[in-house]
Amino acid sequence: MGFTLISLLLSLHVLGDFYLQSEKTAEYKKICYRGVIVHSVQYGIPCLLALVFVRFSLLLAVCLILSALFHWGIDSLKYWMSKRPEYSSHFSKPARIFLADQLLHLILLLLVALLYVKAAHREPMLYLYDIWNELLMLINLTPMSGIKWLLVLLVVIKPANIIFNLFFSAFNPERETAGDARQQRAGAIIGSLERILIVFFISIGQYSALGFILTAKSIARYDAIAKDRKFAEYYLIGTLVSVVLSVIAHTVVFYGI
Template identity: 30%
Template sequence: MELLNSVFLPMLTGHLVADFWLQPGSWVHHKRENGWKSAKLVLHSGIASLLPVLFTFQLGLWWFFPVIFVLHFFTDFFKSKLPDTILAFLVDQLLHIGVLLVLAVFATSAEISEGLTGFWIYAVGFVLVTSPLGIFTGMFLNVVIPDKSKAFKLDVSAWIGILERVLILVFITSDQVAALGFLIAAKSIFRFNDTREDGNKKAEFFLLGTLLSFTLAIVVGLVINWLSS
């Protein structure tokens, strides 16, 4: 595929790393409180512009940096004025990724080595199943959980979810699908007493979150296998 040979995948990896791994929650709050005056907004926009360009390993694409910076800055600024909803989250990411797609496919003919295509496919997948899908799952659960005092937070449970999705991705991409049964059984055993003590409702939300998290990771794994075939 022409898209896979373009610089889009390394740029997408850089974006995901910058937007999720290298953006602490305190920066997000600072942007909401200070708007366009936020130093964290400027710093984050700089990182989110630099990494996609660096990951291409092509100095000739230096001019991508100011373009991405300006568009990322204003996209995040306007997002900071909106309620923290799934829709705002998805639109924000689609806009960021759309900019990278346009630059990679239509603004340059630069390509990556065919030998590196597989690496970048896996890189995008593994970054995606960590914080990005974890945040999406948490936001979805916050919508369906009526008791907001139990709203999702990035705590130990969130890190467990990240490790689960990474393991699922490893199992799927290495054709060890049978190992998924072991993972599901292990989680069910360890969380049984916890959900039993808090009643059926918590058990239902636990099951919903687990199924959503597992499904998203499995889909990412299957897409990786399809693109790599």
């Protein structure tokens, strides 16, 4: 069940790297190595909590420790490279660094899952404690599908918002400032709810319901769309990116893992 483990490891990675890491910590670790240590400790918290849900085994514990150590190693390497003049030009492009960082994390997590499978003397299994199995059964989910739903929902909320801001915020004609923080939060919440609904409707095969989401958004911003062409283009980009990210997340998690 290496696919179960990789789903679990990816869920823990998203929790530790996106949800437990605040913007303040993300900035702090760029200027001080102590920030890397703080984030590495934060990243290890979900790995410990996983043992509350998944039955303990020495091999699983080793895999969780390895994933946390690999994460610390990558962040340490990134910090060291950011302080070297020969690499400074690369760090002026945060989107590129983000992609390289997450890709490297993904590769090492896949390696940990592969080591788990190879090290097992019999077919490796991950078992949830009975109480969690019973709770999942109440909503007609298996442990594997439960972990996959956790992963896809985690991905389409905060990471998707970060990806959009990194790659597409330059198209925003309103140029958000500190005074627009409330509007930014509202936009992030709307985008997150939109992607959750898209994933849900895709999962039950109600593709026509996606039109309801797009229509509701269009009504809310009709005046701005009608009067400002640049905003209309930015709105369309945001909507299409949300749909694409949701479809990719659902397809990869439920059919690719």
